[in-house]
Amino acid sequence: MSRLEDIRAFAFDVDGVFTDGLVLAMPDGELLRQFNSKDCFAIRTACDKGYPCAIITGGCSESLIRRAVSLGIPNRDIFFLSKDKASDLEFFCARHSLTLGQVAFMGDDLPDIPAIEAAGLGVAPSDAVAEVRAAADMVSTYGGGRGCVRELVEQVMKAQGTWGFNPEKPWNSGHPEEITRFAKLTGRNVE
Secondary structure (H helix, E strand, C coil): CCCHHHCCEEEECCCCCCCCCCCEECCCCCEECCCCHHHHHHHHHHHHCCCCEEEECCCCCHHHHHHHHHCCCCHHHEECCCCCHHHHHHHHHHHCCCCHHHEEEECCCHHHHHHHHHCCEEEECCCCCHHHHHHCCEECCCCCCCCHHHHHHHHHHHHHCCCCCCCCCCCCCCCCHHHHHHHHHHCCCCC
16 A cells, blocks of 8 residues: 555545435436535645546536536546546556556445556545455545545645645636636636
């Protein structure tokens, strides 16, 4: 297992990690998911501090793209309909000139096991299936959609002395154009 100090990037499954695994199917076909704001704050903080972050999921939807991009994850690091998550994780690493040993991957179900085993730090939410918890290097004290992402990111960044929030940094600094546009409408907290 890599030490927390060795981690330079993060990759995550979505359902059962960022969410509690429940999906509401709407009549128009859109799937609604509920995200934990503390988990999302951690990702935004990691992205702001230069940690590449990826979504590697078997799912796909416009709302997932919008959520990931709003957190600072670029479209190119969103892997939808992934059946081979370890291969997608390798591609993500190559794109960012990282080794697998420098990446933490969190997943909760059987398709995530190869990526968990390949990553330098494989992590599972506390309510992941038994096989995933057994394969993981670390099991969060929190369940999916309940703070597990925050716990991982915060532990890594605290171990490296990079965790923290700067209220002096404008919100649009490093944020996607859509977020910047909304911030500028208010006339506050923008460059």
